[in-house]
Amino acid sequence: MTTHTIDVISGDGIGQEVVPAATSCVDAACATTGTTIRWRHRDWGSERYRRHGAMMPSDGLDQLRDGDGILLGAVGAPDIPDDVTLWGLLIPIRRTFLQYVNLRPLRILPGVQSPLRNPGRLDMVIVRENCEGEYGEIGGRSYRGRPEEMAVQEAVFTRLGIERVARYAVELAEQRAGRLVSATKSNGIVHTMPFWDQVVEEVAGTAPSVALEKVLVDALAARMVLHPDSVDVIVASNLFGDILSDLAAALAGSIGVAPSANLNPPREFPSMFEPVHGSAPDIAGQGVANPVGQLWASALMLEHLGESQAAAVLMSAFEGALADGTRTRDLGGRASTQEFTQAVLDRIAGGATNPAGRAR
Template sequence: MSMSRLTGSTAAAERAYTIDVIAGDGIGTEVVPAAIKCIDQVARCEGFTVDWRHRDWGSERYRKDGAMMPADGLEQLADGDGIFLGAVGAPDIPDHVTLWGLLIPIRREFLQYVNLRPVRLLPGIEPRVRDAGNFDIVVVRENVEGEYSEIGGRAYRGRPEEMAFQQALFTREGVTRVAKYAAELAASRTGRLVSATKSNGIIHSMPFWDEVVSEVATSAGVTLEPVLIDALAARTVLRPQSLDVVVASNLFGDILSDLVAAVAGSIGVAPSANLNPPGDYPSMFEPVHGSAPDIAGQGIANPVGQLWAGAMMLEHLGEARAAQRLTAGFEKALADGIRTRDLGGSADTHDFTAAVLERLS
């Protein structure tokens, strides 16, 4: 039984969650089972249960049926408490087919308008830049409009005059709600909010973004610093410790959060949460990394990003102690020198997962 359908004393006595699992492609099929083992152990320790509904959706399904997920796939997910995603993408299928066939429809249909991407230096991991300090950054990315809108098209295909246009979409409601989330998060931390912009070169959408974010930040009582995205990228490398909460449009947030993760040691450790803050729809949790076809099937993938995404999911479900226990488990393993190859270690996926499980009890 789902927690969303539990009330009163029943909820207190039976904490149970229904989570849809989409392992997807490549290393997703390796790191998702590893994370599920750890989450199940944490659940036993903390006295709740997780009912995993496994969905065989992804590129293999596309090759057989011509679709990444069933026609009623979104309806199948709608009554769950969350979605646990691994990775999407395959070398023989164009990325726009795989992403727009699975990941992006879920984000948009369920109004997961906040993409939350925390990055901090984890124990035992050296940053990839000198003098990085001990930074702790959260990128709050607008997740359903902006530069990734569906408005656009192509004309004169195959002719010399062939053309394509893509229309960015920024609505007052869309910018306001993501800015409000970021401002409230900043208020709970240092009170400082950086807004990624490019209003010196993008004449309409970015000044509009600046205006709306400024209004929200003023209302929330936080200190706002608008920074041009090119300067912000350089600052992320040169002075990451100067950043706390960053709010950004869909494109800028996507790129910037990958950069921050790389600075922190590896994109393999970075998690993300696709949130519907009002709770009207299920939220989705995934690592930032892709399907990594170059190492898929070798058993060497880093499961930290998936584990951290699982901890974010547990916290979102209200299981804060379980989230802390899971986070402490993989942090202790890293602190003890157990690292996968992308972090300069020799552990494989199984070894690292086993080390985390030992530290969860």
């Protein structure tokens, strides 16, 4: 029997509802394969910030370091600035553990309606650079409260950072359809984006079977809406990948279904898995949150751990529940979080399978 140690951070808002739903379903899926997950629950988030002035303990990163992975819900609260919640928990984990790939697969799930009139084959993966780019710490503000108040934020792109995320995207494209789109804005951002284009092209040139396109990010956003089946794998900078993946989630039916994997591909450090959606304080505590994004992120986690069979069981179960018409209200249904979770657990217990079940 294999045992994996996973740190659980439910965080804020609906994270407190969808994470317990996911851990129960992961336990059930793993039980079918003889795998055990040892959960280490961390009460980190905005409530801890209110009590102690910090989102996590000063040695929090050290506490996570010896784990096999991290399952995160969501962080964010209306009464705490977003830069405090994100830079106090999420971003330090990503950067300290060199989780330089943010993997966001999206496709239209069974029983889910896309808002597009003709979505075609919407099945794409966005590979987002996760440690540098536009989300940097270099900069500052001056003359606060005066008419000449100013803010400066520097974007940092390194050859190493671009090469490693591009290499991951190229290898993924080789496994899929052999098509890679690089999101750029080199017609307007005159230093970092031409450098991005150059390095991505160099890396893609080592894989003759991969056809690379560089597409301006605004045109790519329009293309994703008008011709979603023309896009398979996208590699993008931190900011562009963040925006495009939320757009892709909306095209797939709801941001509530979208998963995210923060990966350290060399496996030198634990990777972290989370849904794309935020803490959604407007619906928190009502029992109506969609757990699919958290479930899909958990399936990505199981695949990363080498538990492909358990991942397929979990994917099959929640896809089957959706196909049977069990959906939360963001997908046009009436099921509560608990009702959807129970439908997934019932399918796992009953051994129902769906051949389409796959994490990517």
